Amino acid sequence: MTELIKRTAADTAAAIASGEVSAVEVAQAHLDRIDAVDKKVNAFLHVDTEGALSAARAVDEKRAKGEKLGPLAGVPLALKDVFTTKGVPTTCGSKILEGWIPPYDATLTTRLKDAGVVILGKTNMDEFAMGSSTENSAYGPTGNPWDLSRIPGGSGGGSAAALAAYQAPLAIGTDTGGSIRQPGAVTGTVGVKPTYGAVSRYGLIAFSSSLDQGGPCARTVLDTALLHEAIAGYDPLDSTSINAPVPAVVEAAKRGEVRGMRIGVVKEFAGEGYQAGVMQRFNESVELLRELGAEIVEVSCPSFTLALPAYYLIAPSEASSNLARFDAMRYGLRVGDDGTRSAEDVTALTREAGFGAEVKRRIILGTYALSSGYYDAYYGSAQKVRTLISRDFDAAFAGVDVLISPTTPTTAFPIGERADDPMAMYLADLCTIPSNLAGNAAMSLPCGLAPEDNLPVGLQIIAPAMADDRLYRVGGAVEAALNDKWGHPLLEEAPAL
Amino acid sequence: MPGITREEVAHLARLSRLELQAEELDHFAEQLDVIIGAVARVSEVAGQDVPPTSHPLPLTNVMRADVVRPSLTPEQALSGAPAVEEQRFRVPQILGEG
Amino acid sequence: MSVISLVSYEDALASYDPVMGLEVHVELGTKTKMFCGCSTELGAEPNSQTCPTCLGLPGSLPVVNAIGVESAIKIGLALNCEIAEWCRFARKNYFYPDMPKNFQTSQYDEPIAFNGYLDVQLEDGSTFRVEIERAHMEEDTGKSSHIGGATGRIHGASHSLLDYNRAGIPLIEIVTKPIEGAGERAPEVAKAYVAELRELIKALDVSEARMDKGQMRCDVNLSLRPHGREKFGTRSETKNVNSLRSVERAARFEIRRHATVLDEGGTIIQETRHFHEEDGSTTAGRIKDNAEDYRYFPEPDLVPIAPARDWVEELRAGLPELPRVRRARLQGEWGLSDKDMQSVLNAGAVQPILDTIAAGTNAEQARKWWMGEVARNANETGTELSEQPITPAQVARIAALVAEGKLNDKLAKQVIAAVLAGEGEPDAVIEARGLAVVSDDSALGAAVDQAIAENGAIADKIRDGKIAAVGALVGAVMKTTRGQADAAKVKDLILAKLGVEA
Numbered sequence A: 001m002t003e004l005i006k007r008t009a010a011d012t013a014a015a016i017a018s019g020e021v022s023a024v025e026v027a028q029a030h031l032d033r034i035d036a037v038d039k040k041v042n043a044f045l046h047v048d049t050e051g052a053l054s055a056a057r058a059v060d061e062k063r064a065k066g067e068k069l070g071p072l073a074g075v076p077l078a079l080k081d082v083f084t085t086k087g088v089p090t091t092c093g094s095k096i097l098e099g100w101i102p103p104y105d106a107t108l109t110t111r112l113k114d115a116g117v118v119i120l121g122k123t124n125m126d127e128f129a130m131g132s133s134t135e136n137s138a139y140g141p142t143g144n145p146w147d148l149s150r151i152p153g154g155s156g157g158g159s160a161a162a163l164a165a166y167q168a169p170l171a172i173g174t175d176t177g178g179s180i181r182q183p184g185a186v187t188g189t190v191g192v193k194p195t196y197g198a199v200s201r202y203g204l205i206a207f208s209s210s211l212d213q214g215g216p217c218a219r220t221v222l223d224t225a226l227l228h229e230a231i232a233g234y235d236p237l238d239s240t241s242i243n244a245p246v247p248a249v250v251e252a253a254k255r256g257e258v259r260g261m262r263i264g265v266v267k268e269f270a271g272e273g274y275q276a277g278v279m280q281r282f283n284e285s286v287e288l289l290r291e292l293g294a295e296i297v298e299v300s301c302p303s304f305t306l307a308l309p310a311y312y313l314i315a316p317s318e319a320s321s322n323l324a325r326f327d328a329m330r331y332g333l334r335v336g337d338d339g340t341r342s343a344e345d346v347t348a349l350t351r352e353a354g355f356g357a358e359v360k361r362r363i364i365l366g367t368y369a370l371s372s373g374y375y376d377a378y379y380g381s382a383q384k385v386r387t388l389i390s391r392d393f394d395a396a397f398a399g400v401d402v403l404i405s406p407t408t409p410t411t412a413f414p415i416g417e418r419a420d421d422p423m424a425m426y427l428a429d430l431c432t433i434p435s436n437l438a439g440n441a442a443m444s445l446p447c448g449l450a451p452e453d454n455l456p457v458g459l460q461i462i463a464p465a466m467a468d469d470r471l472y473r474v475g476g477a478v479e480a481a482l483n484d485k486w487g488h489p490l491l492e493e494a495p496a497l
Numbered sequence B: 001m002p003g004i005t006r007e008e009v010a011h012l013a014r015l016s017r018l019e020l021q022a023e024e025l026d027h028f029a030e031q032l033d034v035i036i037g038a039v040a041r042v043s044e045v046a047g048q049d050v051p052p053t054s055h056p057l058p059l060t061n062v063m064r065a066d067v068v069r070p071s072l073t074p075e076q077a078l079s080g081a082p083a084v085e086e087q088r089f090r091v092p093q094i095l096g097e098g
Numbered sequence C: 001m002s003v004i005s006l007v008s009y010e011d012a013l014a015s016y017d018p019v020m021g022l023e024v025h026v027e028l029g030t031k032t033k034m035f036c037g038c039s040t041e042l043g044a045e046p047n048s049q050t051c052p053t054c055l056g057l058p059g060s061l062p063v064v065n066a067i068g069v070e071s072a073i074k075i076g077l078a079l080n081c082e083i084a085e086w087c088r089f090a091r092k093n094y095f096y097p098d099m100p101k102n103f104q105t106s107q108y109d110e111p112i113a114f115n116g117y118l119d120v121q122l123e124d125g126s127t128f129r130v131e132i133e134r135a136h137m138e139e140d141t142g143k144s145s146h147i148g149g150a151t152g153r154i155h156g157a158s159h160s161l162l163d164y165n166r167a168g169i170p171l172i173e174i175v176t177k178p179i180e181g182a183g184e185r186a187p188e189v190a191k192a193y194v195a196e197l198r199e200l201i202k203a204l205d206v207s208e209a210r211m212d213k214g215q216m217r218c219d220v221n222l223s224l225r226p227h228g229r230e231k232f233g234t235r236s237e238t239k240n241v242n243s244l245r246s247v248e249r250a251a252r253f254e255i256r257r258h259a260t261v262l263d264e265g266g267t268i269i270q271e272t273r274h275f276h277e278e279d280g281s282t283t284a285g286r287i288k289d290n291a292e293d294y295r296y297f298p299e300p301d302l303v304p305i306a307p308a309r310d311w312v313e314e315l316r317a318g319l320p321e322l323p324r325v326r327r328a329r330l331q332g333e334w335g336l337s338d339k340d341m342q343s344v345l346n347a348g349a350v351q352p353i354l355d356t357i358a359a360g361t362n363a364e365q366a367r368k369w370w371m372g373e374v375a376r377n378a379n380e381t382g383t384e385l386s387e388q389p390i391t392p393a394q395v396a397r398i399a400a401l402v403a404e405g406k407l408n409d410k411l412a413k414q415v416i417a418a419v420l421a422g423e424g425e426p427d428a429v430i431e432a433r434g435l436a437v438v439s440d441d442s443a444l445g446a447a448v449d450q451a452i453a454e455n456g457a458i459a460d461k462i463r464d465g466k467i468a469a470v471g472a473l474v475g476a477v478m479k480t481t482r483g484q485a486d487a488a489k490v491k492d493l494i495l496a497k498l499g500v501e502a
């Protein structure tokens, strides 16, 4: 028998449904694992032992009564601390929300609970999801289980690390500029940014509303699909939610077949700044897909070169407004209220004390981009770039079914290396940002280790909006072929913790 | 494209209610100058006849019926408040107009 | 207010031409808030009508109230506006503790309704057209109470308490284009415009538009320019003027104040001003400098509103009769001169009269009593006609008793006064006070005989055909019966006894 914590979510659910193992045993095994390794990894900001065990008990009781269990009932999950959880602390990785206990559940949280998923706790993240390394958390950095001195990606580094460290078989992330895919890539796990609007944002603490999208993370493509199906779907509480059936992602993952598909390689995602080993594994993936029967086409998306600048105007602009509510009046931190200071001063002192450097930088940048006199040149132009990027995607998808690229230009870099060099940090999201700007769907899955550092490399697959199933078709095929080639999942090569 | 000065950063910090320290101001001014220099490239398209995209999906007219839903209880509403008085959020003095 | 003497209104107008802009906020009467399902019911305990969305809790999102949009379109149509084919909400960013998100979800350069007008009737019966710039949707703020200062004022308060029940209640902001050419009538135009707008909003049934409850609030922007100059002067913005009378007074005061400053060679500062009910003055508020930068941008959490043309046309077709049209119709139906109709309007008597007619009285009688005794009482007590402690049904009953000859006009007035004084239903008052007309023919006959006997000379004149002289005898009879007789009946009796054909 495989160790409980190493099983896939699909296997775990089946084992619980058949009675081979109880949900409580599964939850306890994962809680023990967290206990054993999280001092090193720091993936969790809060472990909800009681909540997890009681959710697991409820699943076991349901099974005992002969009730039908959902496909993920009893499977443990690590939830990014950006989603609200009623009665369970939610900080967004920020001091300003330290100790805040939301009085309501995010729609995604409700869906997970309804599916019988066992939420183990809340995972570490860059403060307000701003970052690519999880170093911007107010609660200390998370280590990459492949090498604890390296970053696990960000902002969802906690969720990705929890998967790679076998603390949970499932995790939730949010992807505003790559925060699901980039951590997935550098930790050798799978992550999907669904089509914008596919997963409700109600209860997702906003960073950049027009870009944020919650999504599934797991160690296998099928597990990711199962989680995708559990969390996606229309939500009347989110005006930007898509009111249409969720694409059949589980079926697509199981089918995992690319014969006859046309796959485009984005020309612009290569060259200077791309690590040799990353390009090597990526090129091998292209060859693999050809061998599997796909037709490979080179595609050019010239406006992608403006994606990063546009993103660093749009996201901070929206963030400057979204984060204005943290003002020390209704919840969260309050600093300097000595009875003499005005509300305005208390707000300014609290925000100064409660926000970290990257958050402040982005608030100021966004305030600048929106201010009168600069709006047209900056925010307005960035929104035009967005249109151009969507047009590039449309033109590309007119000829191909999906696009592929490396997920990130490099493998995991050492903690501290780019911490105070924002521009270097921002490059980590070069390949992932265009999909956020256009709102389409994208996946990252492991495609090998870079020979020079033995660290995971991610393959990014991009599909048109509402065609999320194509990601799983291609991802399923690649995963199966690579596991065959390697004789085991890539993660087995990670050093023991 | 122009960069950003320390004074501008100070003004922006006031607008966004951040009581920045002097060293922070210097450091941010320097970094933001670099960032703005890099992102200013987008203004290449400023004059172009391209419609802006504010929403990634072409949805319109998403509305709800005018039907009352349960509110939070006052206890829940106030549960995160730094200070409470008479079932209201207690806040420091609000500077009046004039 | 520093004690400087202001130039007179007449002198101000002799040198300057006022330009006004009026911004009216109307709280819609929807059941729920603009962006969440919380109730809008007034009078609930503090913070009991809040949710993550209207409290601005992290993670919460807005969803647009369909009736809010529908109401905005109705108002736009009634104001002869164009309705946007496509428009968006925008965030207006500024920090204030009564605003949970520290941005107001509003509309900026894409209002749902724009380019309209409203014709308003002035007291002399003439019509003035006020051009409408736009009507847009937004949300109200929470309510703060200030503790520790003098009488709840913000100044000197030690801290404030916030209740967010009102936060998120739908508002429609209606903005006029600059109102030029009203001259000395500018304050009257301002008042008439707000009055007409209030009637319109009520007729549309989208809000009760009670100014005293803050459901309708007016900002008066005003500037002066020397006669003959085209360029506008610097304006002041007098905020939250909360009654029709105050709108007029605020405009009047600002005209005099601006003129005083300008006459002395001073400059008007662009600032907000507060109106003071007690003395009709305004005082300086916040200076509007360039630091005010709302950083508007399209609200990313809401999708655009694109009202289908057939929906708009359906709403247009369903608009109720608008107040101006209705007034013209009622004036015709009631057979009133322009002047009489204007008095009825000024007194706020339209609805009471209509209700009294509905209770079975004719228009003339209904108007007579409401505009007479009841209006007098309203004037004396300084209250609204609609708030008088007498119901249309009671007025109708009194009118019916008059028609039946059981009351004469003089007695009817006494009955109304008694009802207003809280003495009960008209019939009970008559019973208690013994006010019924003397209709016992023998008693009346005796009184008539007595009057004829005591006024022989007058009786002779009547016998000789001078019928007009009968009034004196009627008067005498009324005197003996202490007014409790039906004058018409008395007259008939006298003429009969004297053998004269009426």
Ligand SMILES: [Mg+2]
Binding pocket: C106, C138, C173
């Ligand atoms: Mg407004």
Ligand SMILES: [Zn+2]
Binding pocket: C033, C036, C037, C038, C049, C050, C051, C052, C053, C054, C055, C168
């Ligand atoms: Zn609410």
